[in-house]
Amino acid sequence: QKEVEQDPGPLSVPEGAIVSLNCTYSNSAFQYFMWYRQYSRKGPELLMYTYSSGNKEDGRFTAQVDKSSKYISLFIRDSQPSDSATYLCAMTGGTSYGKLTFGQGTILTVHP
Amino acid sequence: ETGVTQSPTHLIKTRGQQVTLRCSSQSGHNTVSWYQQALGQGPQFIFQYYREEENGRGNFPPRFSGLQFPNYSSELNVNALELDDSALYLCASSSGGTSQETQYFGPGTRLLVL
Numbered sequence: 001q002k003e004v005e006q007d008p009g010p011l012s013v014p015e016g017a018i019v020s021l022n023c024t025y026s027n028s029a030f031q032y033f034m035w036y037r038q039y040s041r042k043g044p045e046l047l048m049y050t051y052s053s054g055n056k057e058d059g060r061f062t063a064q065v066d067k068s069s070k071y072i073s074l075f076i077r078d079s080q081p082s083d084s085a086t087y088l089c090a091m092t093g094g095t096s097y098g099k100l101t102f103g104q105g106t107i108l109t110v111h112p
Numbered sequence: 113e114t115g116v117t118q119s120p121t122h123l124i125k126t127r128g129q130q131v132t133l134r135c136s137s138q139s140g141h142n143t144v145s146w147y148q149q150a151l152g153q154g155p156q157f158i159f160q161y162y163r164e165e166e167n168g169r170g171n172f173p174p175r176f177s178g179l180q181f182p183n184y185s186s187e188l189n190v191n192a193l194e195l196d197d198s199a200l201y202l203c204a205s206s207s208g209g210t211s212q213e214t215q216y217f218g219p220g221t222r223l224l225v226l
Binding site for chain 2: 004006007008032034036041043044045046049088090092093096097098099100101102103104105
C-alpha cells in the first residue's frame with residue numbers, strides 16, 4: 001500500500017464548477033501538507049501549504065487537512081480552463097521531514 | 113517562475129551509459145532535493161543535499177549519486193542507465209533548516225533511455 005493515495009481521475013468539469021481533489025495517507029507523522037499544480041511538460045508549482053489540521057484559503061483555492069482521518073482536500077471555486085493541469089498532493093514530517101512524499105496526481109480538465 | 117533552473121531540458125541515452133544532470137537553486141536557498149517522476153506518476157524522492165552534504169536518501173540504488181557545490185548548485189549522476197530510468201528528473205530548492213517543506217521545483221530534465 002502506498003503511503004499517499006490519490007485518485008488519478010481524470011476529472012472533467014465545466015467552467016465555473018467547484019472542484020474537489022483529495023488524498024489519503026497512512027503515515028501519522030506527516031505534519032506539512034502541500035498541493036502542487038503541474039502543467040503538461042513543466043515542473044510542479046507550489047499552490048498551497050498547510051501545517052497540521054485546519055483550513056487555508058487563497059483566492060479561489062481552499063486547502064483542508066483532517067489529521068484524525070488522515071485526509072486532505074483541495075477545493076477550487078469558479079474553475080477556469082486555465083486550471084486544467086495535474087494536481088499533486090505532497091506531505092512530509094517526522095523522520096521523513098524534508099523528503100516530500102507525493103500522491104499519483106489527479107488530471108483535471110475544465111472545459112469552456 | 114521559481115528561479116530554479118535545470119539543464120539539459122531533454123536527453124537521450126542508451127542503456128549502460130552514464131548521465132549528469134544539473135540544477136541551480138533559487139537565490140538564498142541552500143538545500144537541493146532531487147526527484148524522479150515516471151510518466152503518469154507523482155515524483156519520487158531520490159536524495160537531498162544540504163550545505164554540500166547528503167541529507168537523506170530515498171529508495172534508489174547507489175548508481176544514483178549526487179553532488180552539491182559551494183554555490184549550492186547540484187548535480188545528479190546516474191551510472192549504468194537502465195530502460196526504467198526514463199523519466200522526468202526534477203530538482204527542488206528550499207531554504208533548509210526548519211523550512212525544508214516548502215520546496216520550489218525547476219522545469220525538469222526529461223531523460224529517455226533506449
